[in-house]
Amino acid sequence: MPQNTHFDNAPPLLEGRKARLTINTAWLIKLRWVAAFGQWITIATAMFLLGIEIRWQPLATIIFLTASSNLLLTYLFESLRSRDLRSLGAWETLLFGVMLMDLGFLTAMLYFTGGITNPFAVFYLVNVALAAIVLTPRNTGILALVTVGCIGLLLMASYPFAFLGSWQIDNLATSAIPMHVLLAGTSVALIACAMVVVYFTTRLNVELQRKEASLRLNEMKQARSEKLEALGTLAAGAAHELSTPLATIAVVAKEVQRELTQVEISADIKEDISLIRSELDRCRAILDQMSTDAGQATGEPIVRIWASKLLEEVTERIDVQHRGRIQVDPNIPEVEINAPLHLLSQAIRGLVKNALDATPAKQSVHLGVRSTSDQLIVSIQDHGTGMPPHILARIGEPFFTTKEPGAGTGLGVFLAKNVVEKLNGNVTIDSVPDQGTTVIVRVPRIPSTNNEKTPPNSLDD
Template sequence: MPFRKYVNLFLGRRIERTDPLSALLAAPTDLPAATHGASWLVQLRWAAAIGQLITIAFVRLALGVPLPVGPLLTVVGITALSNLALAIWSSSRPEVDERRDRVKTIDATTVPVLGLVLLLDLLLLTVLLSFSGGPTNPFYIFYFVNLCLSAVVLPRGWAWAGCFAAIVCFVVLFFSYRPLPEMWTAAHLEPIQAGDSVTRAHAGLLIAFMACAVVVVYFTSLLRDQLQKSEHQIRAFHADRARTQKLEALGTLAAGAAHELANPLGTIAVVAREVERRVGGTPVEPKVANDISLIRSELETCRNILKRMSADAGQAIGEELIEVTAGELIGESLEGLRETERVAVTIDPAAEDTLVVVPLVGLAQAIRGIIQNALAASANVQQVRVKADRSDGRLRLLVRDEGVGMPPAVLARVGDPFFTTKDPGRGTGLGVFLARAVVERLGGKLTIDSISGRGTTVTILLPVAPG
């Protein structure tokens, strides 16, 4: 093993088990937050063990304080051995990364392991202090360092468990520690064994310790939660901005494509019409006549596709927001829809007067596309059910069909731009993508549930208008 790998193992960093070529070709990935927490803790514990050795040597040799070196070195050795085990565990853990939303997560063993390690550190610190003056030793302040680490690295439950453990350990020190006379004078605090009673000085120190421990854990946990909340908000803002930029780019692309292709398509249409006119009065093979007719129909298909792309993307970007009821939104969605007799609409009484602030034309067109998809996936005799109700203070729209459904592989890709299962020329693959983009920009959510052979349900949640 090369020297660098020994260093990485010693510090708890991940060791890659790939050959150099694979490592070179692999895409870079972010390490999970828990991996960073474990790696940092390993490095901090090495620093703590080295600092303890230096402190013991300085106090014993330079200051001449009669410390029990043997027990203290044993405790430092336990710290080093436990940290070596933690480093090996940390370096061998698999990466955990949620690729879909880029939110980093931790596996089930990480929190208990780190929590137990920090509780062990509290116990080892207590043993060190018990051999070196107990609460009269000014280094008891390092309890608060451990508590800060617990509050930063661990969830609230584990952090408060560490706080309780630190208070218990500090109380134990009042009753069982090796007194050092040099410490009594400095701290003006005799051990309880010497006076056989708990003085006001003992009580005051214990109360101050408990108050500091609670305040440190509470405010550190609060600060960590606020930072995490801000990070999530920033991430959501950037995701929303990226979606908006994607929509704008899509609109620009669609408009540019429609403009650039309009002239050549128009020229082909004129030539095809002229050819059709010239051969109209002369006998030609049926195959030639069919080919000319096919050219005309395919040209019209191309024009319709470009028109839909341009209209869909443009309406998703720049329409004004207005207040509408659930009935008005569904009514607008059904406008211009074929086979409306196959659409069964139900509006819950609680949702009849519910107002939402939406781009009516763009959102209605998106919902219309979802209903069209449901009709296309169903047999001619099957109905598509559209229902509006309230759910968790939001307007919920459900579009259900009993068609062929979708297998998991197809369902996972629904909503990707330009992905469609329809025949060529019958769909652009933008309907669900644009619908989801419009709904999410409004602060809502669009989900799709489908079982192959049993149908599909599309759920749209929209925030209601304030007031």
């Protein structure tokens, strides 16, 4: 038993309970307003259109109490959902009390309008159905038993017991109300009952599905962030552990190379020594790139950047031999974003390099920039072979790459998504086999003003 209690009070489950209570309470408040309004309409119709005599004074009092209690529930709802998770028990108790009160209001209204013979007695089923959705199983069982008791009281008050005296209910079946009016009232009550149950349960299911999707999305983002931190730790550890032996090898190789310059050796041996030096430099570059890619540069400050400056930073750091293959859209919008310049440009540059690798050597990659009222949109379109759906679904997984072994680490898209999503943006990829791939990067932009100026030439400006 203690283990179950601890499990039920786990933070993820408490968050789920709070989300459910928030949705249920919001819709219960709406439904109670609809019920109060519908009761007024029903009473007015019966009195003025059908000419039925009704004791409207107690009914008006009950409707007033329903509306007043709903105002109080709205106030308490705003207070409760701003509290921490420890108040969920009080919240559930409040909803139980509200539904018990509604049960009492319904019983009182039926008492003054024919008791159990009133067609709208079917709304007992609505109350029990909503309780099954809104309340805990224990409270739902209690409310169901109370409902049975209320129905029993109305039945007893409908019989001509002498001890009831003036408390006896006038049976609608023996009243002067025409049968066709009673049948019409029964039909309206059944239709209204069905519509309320279907609408309320459907809306609750939709809202719960949205909350569930939002929770899953947050879990995915958290998992991705944890992977990124693990990659950073791995890269930093690898760089630390390998830097000392690599430095030793570099010193020894340099000494060997210097000593060999004093003796006659074959050209092949000189090339081998030079190859050792170049491969050491490559190892260092790979470790530095892993450290940077894995998020070690995430401490870079966020600044205001013009779209033109971001695009300039992306293209200028691409190798000269490939820079000419990039077709940049000349119509760059004059908008600004808040972002770390070097980290974001590096993320986009990695996507551009992927496009260049996928595109045949004699073809180009299109780099376009446009904006909407709230986003800066960067598109990278290549002319490669594209990807089938099962490969496209895995793009963005760490260490998954479509390149040849040794040609890539499989971190480019994964890290680009992390950088962009931390800025509340997103990266989408659209690919069709034999037709190429288009990557869209969306980043929130700073809202434009009427005195918007021409973008500066540098960040310092």
